[in-house]
Amino acid sequence: MDILRFITAGSVDDGKSTLIGRLLYDTNQIYLDQIEAIETSGRVNEDGNIDLSLLTDGLKAEREQGITIDVAYKYFNTPRRKFIIADAPGHIQYTRNMVTGASNSNLSIILVDARNGVQEQTRRHSIISSLLGIPHLVICINKMDLVGYDEATYNQIVEDYKQFSKKLHSKDITFIPVSALKGDNIVTRSTEMDWYNGPSLLEHLEQVPVSSDFNLTCPRFPVQYVIRPHTHEHHDYRGYAGKVISGVYSKGDKVIVLPSGQTSTIKSVELGGKELEEAFAPMSVVLQLEDDVDISRGDVIVRQEDNLDVSKEFEALVCWMNAKALRPGAKLLLRHNSTETRAIIREIQYKVDVNTLDNIEDVDQVQLNDICRVQIRTATPLLLDKYENNRANGGFILVDETSYTTVGAGMVASIVHESELNYMI
Numbered sequence: 001m002d003i004l005r006f007i008t009a010g011s012v013d014d015g016k017s018t019l020i021g022r023l024l025y026d027t028n029q030i031y032l033d034q035i036e037a038i039e040t041s042g043r044v045n046e047d048g049n050i051d052l053s054l055l056t057d058g059l060k061a062e063r064e065q066g067i068t069i070d071v072a073y074k075y076f077n078t079p080r081r082k083f084i085i086a087d088a089p090g091h092i093q094y095t096r097n098m099v100t101g102a103s104n105s106n107l108s109i110i111l112v113d114a115r116n117g118v119q120e121q122t123r124r125h126s127i128i129s130s131l132l133g134i135p136h137l138v139i140c141i142n143k144m145d146l147v148g149y150d151e152a153t154y155n156q157i158v159e160d161y162k163q164f165s166k167k168l169h170s171k172d173i174t175f176i177p178v179s180a181l182k183g184d185n186i187v188t189r190s191t192e193m194d195w196y197n198g199p200s201l202l203e204h205l206e207q208v209p210v211s212s213d214f215n216l217t218c219p220r221f222p223v224q225y226v227i228r229p230h231t232h233e234h235h236d237y238r239g240y241a242g243k244v245i246s247g248v249y250s251k252g253d254k255v256i257v258l259p260s261g262q263t264s265t266i267k268s269v270e271l272g273g274k275e276l277e278e279a280f281a282p283m284s285v286v287l288q289l290e291d292d293v294d295i296s297r298g299d300v301i302v303r304q305e306d307n308l309d310v311s312k313e314f315e316a317l318v319c320w321m322n323a324k325a326l327r328p329g330a331k332l333l334l335r336h337n338s339t340e341t342r343a344i345i346r347e348i349q350y351k352v353d354v355n356t357l358d359n360i361e362d363v364d365q366v367q368l369n370d371i372c373r374v375q376i377r378t379a380t381p382l383l384l385d386k387y388e389n390n391r392a393n394g395g396f397i398l399v400d401e402t403s404y405t406t407v408g409a410g411m412v413a414s415i416v417h418e419s420e421l422n423y424m425i
Helices: 016-026 032-041 060-065 092-102 120-131 151-165 201-207 418-424
Strands: 003-010 072-077 082-087 107-113 136-142 172-177 221-227 239-243 248-250 254-258 262-271 274-276 278-280 284-289 300-303 311-320 331-336 339-352 359-361 371-382 395-399 406-416
Touching: 003 016, 003 092, 003 120, 016 072, 016 082, 016 107, 016 201, 082 092, 092 120, 107 120, 120 136, 120 151, 136 151, 136 201, 151 172, 172 201, 248 262, 262 278, 311 339, 331 371, 331 406
Parallel strands: 003 082, 003 107, 107 136, 136 172
Antiparallel strands: 072 082, 221 239, 221 300, 239 284, 248 278, 254 262, 254 300, 262 274, 262 284, 311 371, 311 406, 331 339, 331 395, 339 359, 339 371, 395 406
16 A cells, blocks of 8 residues: 555644544544543543544643644544645644654645634745645635535635635645545544535545655666675675665666766665665665776766756755844854765845745845745765656755754755856856
8 A cells, every 4th residue: 555644734633633642543543542631631622522632742842732732643544545734833833843744744734713704824835835845736615614514615715725825836735625524524424514525534535646746757766775695695795775866767778977977877775685676766776887887875876868967056945943143244054965075055036935936136144934045155066966857866854063953954946067167157
C-alpha cells in the first residue's frame, strides 16, 4: 500500500485535533488503554462523550489550555492506504510549526468553522500550503451541526474561499461539509446533509492520487554515505547509499557526479542486499558504479543528459522561524539534502503579506513567522532545482551557526548560474 502524508491546519478552535481523533476513533485505531486514560482524565464534551482532541494534544500545556502547540504526528491505515497525519497548531505564533509539518505533506486539510467562515489563519495556512507546493487541498467546513447543517451557509463559505483561492497556485481543491464532533462526513457519509453528494473525508483521502506527486523526470541522488566493508568477501566493494529524491535510476544508466563532473555507468542498484533493475523516488538504495570515482557525502549523482549547472547563488522564499530578526548580511549554515555549507543573506528583496499575497518591499528585517524572498550566497556550490519544479531538490533549511537550531525553511525560487556570476563579477 502507498502512504498519504497530510496535515490539518486552520484557525484556533476550528476542530483540527477533534477531526483527527474522530478519524482514529471511527476507524478503530485507538487502543483500549488510550480510551481509558481519556475517560479518567475527566475531559468530556457537552453530550457526555469523551473529548477526542486529547488523542493528539499530547503536551501538558496543550491539555491545560485546550489548544495545539506542537505538531503531533499520528499513524493509521485502512485496507486501501496507510496515512501519516500532522496536526498543526492554529495560533499565529506557532505558524513555524505548521511549516514544519507541511514540508513533507502530500495533502493539506484546512478546517473552517461554519459559524465564522474564512478567517486570517485560514488564508495564512492556505497560502503557506500553496507556497510549499502541497498538491492537494481539502477545505473541511466543520461544525456544521452548530449551524443546523445549513446548505446555504456551506455554499457561502465555499464561494468566499474560491474567490480567495484565485491567488493561490493550488489546482486541486476539494470542499467537504463535516462535523468532527458528531462524526458527520468524516468516515461515513452524513444522513444530516442529504444535499451533499460528495465523498466523506476518509473516502476522499483513500482515493487521492499519490504516485503522481513525485517527480519522476528529474533524477537526483544525493549521496549520504559511502559503503566500504573492507572484508575478504567484499574486498573491492564500493557502494553509495542515499535516497532517490526524484527521478528513476536503472542498471546501465550513464551518470555524472556533481559538482566534480566525473562520469561513469551504474553497475548495480541494490536494496536490502538484493539487486534491482531500477529504483525510483522515494526509495532508499545503494548504487554501485563501474568506475572507482571519488565520491563523498553531499555529492549528487544524476544522469549524464541531466548535466546541470551548480551554483553558489540563488533566490529563495524563506519562512523565518527565529525570535531574532533576520537582516541582510546574516551568516548562517544551510542544509540542502545531505550537504551542509555556510551561507550569507545578501539581500532581502521583499516580505510576503500572508493575507493578500502582496509583496511588501523596502524591508530591512524579517520577524518570526514572516515569509520573505531573499538572495543567498553559499561557500560551496550546490545542485539545485526550483522548488516549483522539484520539491525534493528545491527545499533547504537555515541553521544558526552557534546554537545549531533551525531558524528558517527555504524554497528555491531562481538560480544564478556560475557563468552569470563570473560575468557579474
